[in-house]
Amino acid sequence: MEEQIGELWHKILYKVTDQTFPEAKVELSNIKGRLLIYLRALNKDNGLSIELADKRKHTNKRNWVQKMAGNHRYITACWRNEDSLYLPSDIAVYEDPKLNEDLYFWLAGLSSQIPEDKLSQIDSWISYNQVLCQQTLLQHNGLKTKYHRLVKAHIKNRPDLETLEENDRLAEEIIRDALLNPEKIQQLPETEFDPAHVPLWLYQPQEQNKKSINRDNDNNNQHSKKQKEVKDMARKKAREVESSEETTGLIAVRMENIFSWGEHAAVDRSLDDEDDLDCAETAAKEMDEIAVTNNQRASSSRLKFDLDLPSASEDDIVINDGILLPEWDFKKAELIQDHCRILELQIKNPGSSELPDHLKSTAKKLKNQFQALAPAREWRNGQQDGQEIDIDRWIRFASDKKAGQASADQLYREMRSGKRDMCCTLLADLSLSTDSWLNNDYRIIDVIKDTLLLFGESLQATGDEFSICGFSSRRRDPIRIHQLKKFNEKYNGITRGRINAIKPGYYTRLGAAIRYTTQQLTEQPQGNRLLMILTDGKPNDLDQYEGRYGVEDTRQAILEARRAGLQPFCVTIDTKGNEYLPYLFGSNSYVVIKNPIELPKRLPLLYAQLTSQ
Template sequence: MQPRPHPTLAVAFWSPKFILDVHLGLLKARSHSMEEHIGQLWHRLITRAAATGYPQAAVELTQISKAVGVLFRALGGDGGLRVEATTATAHGARRHWLQRLAGTHQQIELCWRDAEALRLPARIDCFPKKALNRDLYLWLAALAAGEIDPTQPWFQLNQALTKKTLQRFPGLQPRYQRLVKAQLALRPNLARLSPDEAAVERAIQLALRQPGSVTKWPLAKRPHQPVYLWLHPSPPVSASLVVVATPDESPTQESGKKAVDDKRRRRGERTEMPDGKKGLLAFRLESLFTMAEYTKVDRCTDDEENIEAAKQALDDMEMVSVARDNKPAASSLRFDLDLPAPAYDDTPLGEGILLPEWNYKQQQLRPDYCCLQPMLATTAQPAELPSHLKRTAHRLRRQFEALIPKRVWHKGQQNGSEIDLDAYLLHIAECRQGRMSAERGLYREFRGSSRDLACLLLADLSLSTDAWVNNNARVIDVIRDSLFLFAESLYATGDRFAMYGFSSRHRNHVRFHTIKTFEQSYDATVRGRIQAIKPGFYTRMGAAIRHASTLLNQQKLSQALLLLLTDGKPNDLDQYEGRYGVEDTRMALHEARKLGLQPFCVTIDEKARDYLPHIFGSHNYVVIRNPSELPRELPLLYARLTHS
């Protein structure tokens, strides 16, 4: 038997007023949805009508960045500069009425170069042919490889660079002529410009056809149309930001968050935190609210769920301002990289070692600039090889035993167990001819030979190694297993080796952890130190490499291998960031090579190819794509490096 509805409820739900309210609500929702749909269609239509590019012929910087980097450095460009996407900047030139209606073509990406990177457009689609857009990338790289005089006016500088580039590399002449022809086809019609704008446009076109012919630049009220073949007239210069640094997330760290890797370079500035009273300026303009000045969003704690919407908002910003919110919180989580208390820290060995550091801007070494502190794990207890590594270690030991030199006959010895018949017959023949060599050995000895080499493994123990790999192991655990198997393999060959780890916090505290010295034997004590390693702070590579080079050079053997195991690029809290840290590390490796050492880098950083060729050289590093394979690959790599 079905229950009967309550009569009061039935009247309330089916009253004429309720039905009218429902219909009005549906009409409003449908009207709002229709307005939004028509607005989107109108936006797409007017934007497409105002577009001037050729999407079908577009070339992305990611597709050609390697070729651009090779060409830039081959033509004399600074090898320490990265190749990055540039920042879109406002040009202020006259726009077509459709472009003004659509609100587009206000900004443009032009090429420029600074002390950190060569900055190129993220996408070029200005020409109708894909080959021309690709040629434009290569031409801009060749142009930026020349010597830039910042005191020259913009139009004279670009003419001088163009003229010198074509003189040095005549093979670029046909490509340049094709680009000039395509560029002139896009320039505005002189007849439709005002007299002053026409004079400027005429000078630009003449300078493109005949670089160096324009010596006096006409003046105009409005800026000219951008010139794609030239460098930026006034590259943006951002104020330096001083922010509390946190270790970079390892590229191997995986999480449930969706990430969008945007290669574009953004303009940034440091500013004061607004008071929040002028953020939303409300005025009635067809029932629209306009956001003025800023939107206060704490990006440390509030992430945009719609990542595409956040990226679109970022693309609309010409300047990204960063401010520190000093507002006290009711509760907070303290996350500082303070040093642990002495009772819980590792044991320092000595008073510290003063080391120099290379300042690439001044092109000189700063003497006694860094303090390196040797450390020894206090809580390390003797340990056995972890059970999950025993099978792999047994297989590697058997493979490495093949590297042990076999016993062979050593002929021509002054002393030995048997007479060397070949040497004796030669000695008799010389005596009968009236000449005799007193230095000739007449004996032979059956013994083994030794491998005249030493290896020092330097492991990066920065805080970034605390990241997870494939959600089942941390980077520090992978490094720990690698050290175990490396030591097991080299112990089987009898090669001299040492192992150290390093991290840093400012230049006055570079921690250099002793795991195994050259004089120590590999035993349970060393295994306990490997088991005790833990993530530290930051990565001041230069100081650690200099001290490791000193220790390795003291062995005085014919082959000395310096292996660096890392998961990222040099960085620290102070100015040891970006190119400064890269150049100091590069200089430390140059000093190591002058001592006769052989540096080699093993990394799991997927972005290492952007900076390691400049630091180590194109053949002195290897990237392990799957970090979990590092423990097995590291000993085999050592075998290949020392095979000769």
């Protein structure tokens, strides 16, 4: 009974103090697709992705009712960095759902203004946003009406000026004036509490906390850029504590006769050679509160064994010493020459394999369909030898003979099969993520094997020249390329044996793999050259290739392939592929297979559609 009354009392207090409109809530997931298109239409920096923003502590002044209810301590603020725009999972600050939706689009427009040098030097949060608003409204005149409508409705919901003390009232008046007149650059007075949340403005990136930067810049500036972030942290609290070698084990805290247990997990985030975050992510998900401390221990004496790489005796056969390829650094806007090393491999002792029984029926149907793509048999005239006499050549020969200029060469014709001016490389992602299961029945790698087998069976029926490669990577050296079928090899039992022997491993440095296959394809004499990429996720690797860097390098590699006369096309089973693939490949050069089990049947048919013209 006591718990029920307390729960009811809390609900009443929360409802009284809640300043949002849940019935008008607009969720990001429902408009994310449109918002991405809008963001890329406005933004010169088209590589931005949209992510969920976490809650952050906001030390605004609260009344006694809000303190009793325990709310208004956190806000979900919009912010951006060089990789992503971080938006709230839902917005309900307006009574009108249309205004809440417009706020999402305004924030996307505001984030499209890349700060110039003079803008990035502005320390004041309010001045920074005023300059951003000026640039946004100047460059996108159509947003003016939407902006002023949002400001007018927002000011109605801001704190009453009469209830504020002198300094707080002055700060509130300045914020209101800045919203209404962004061209008037203003400064906020120093106050004890933060001003009320301004949802129309961008906030400071959470990873750029000034205190942490000033303290850790000398030791950790280079290392911090290379660490993979632990995701799904929106429900976590964090606090800063002093470093102590003795704070290990379990800590019991007695509060109001209730014991709570917190486990201390020592996770060192300052060292560049700490790449595997699985343990850190698991620990973080299990904790309700995360404590962060600064540790100045040196790492010069650390010794690390890499257990991921197989020994030479167990690894596949290395064909050569490696091929050096460049990589695109989007921050410098230049290609770093000889930055990646491609290692060509062949499966050791693959043996000869027959087509699996569960694929034979599908392969037979596909072969019949693909035979229609093969050019019809045709007569070749003017041959030295042949099945029939070339009548036109013979008449010309008889006339020339009477004139004394006879030449008895090329008087026959022969029936030969036609040949399409087409070649293709299928580049398959063999990263460790392909080891995951689908519906507890199939692994992704098994689906990829079936896809490669049916692809080979189908193209064999057309007579088109093709090659099949698999790739994975572990940093920039090496990028492992498995030669499953070369252009000058026949598709046979050995090829099937190689495909059946492939194993998942490592990561997805897609840009280097695309550059490698581009070189292979450009050496082929055919006029039409197709590069099909089969993957299950975004480009990623252990180093800075995770995130924006990998996306930009992949996009640059695709542009290079197109300039070389290739036609790149991506097939993915990543359900989030529509969020980033249009930026990489364009709107008509990719497809997302929602049901991965259909991939083996769909890929050959996609090839038929792409090459039918």
